Amino acid sequence: MSVVSIPIVNKNYPMGCEDGQEARLIDLGKMVDARARQILDKIGPLPESSLLATLCIVLADEVRSKPIQTITDEDLKEILARIREIKHKIAQ
Secondary structure (H helix, E strand, C coil): CEEEEEEECCEEEEEEECCCCHHHHHHHHHHHHHHHHHHHHHHCCCCHHHHHHHHHHHHHHHHHHCCHHHCCHHHHHHHHHHHHHHHHHHHC
16 A cells, blocks of 8 residues: 555645555546646635535536546456456455
8 A cells, every 4th residue: 555645736635545556646636636726716715625525516527427438448448457456356
């Protein structure tokens, strides 16, 4: 298990992840940070808890609005690889 520091709007959040997943977590953190900054640019300063709630709702809406057809073969391969990793860990 690794710990990565993820900066979101000038504050660092330590997050745990499996070894080898650090770069992915950092990339996801950059996406969240960019979206949080967009929200702040539109509506102005917010307390941390309000920003977090707003960010969660916005991201959930974006996920729910994403058409199923946009799932690619590469996405499915990644999901299958992850399932195999978990299966291997369970079998040990």
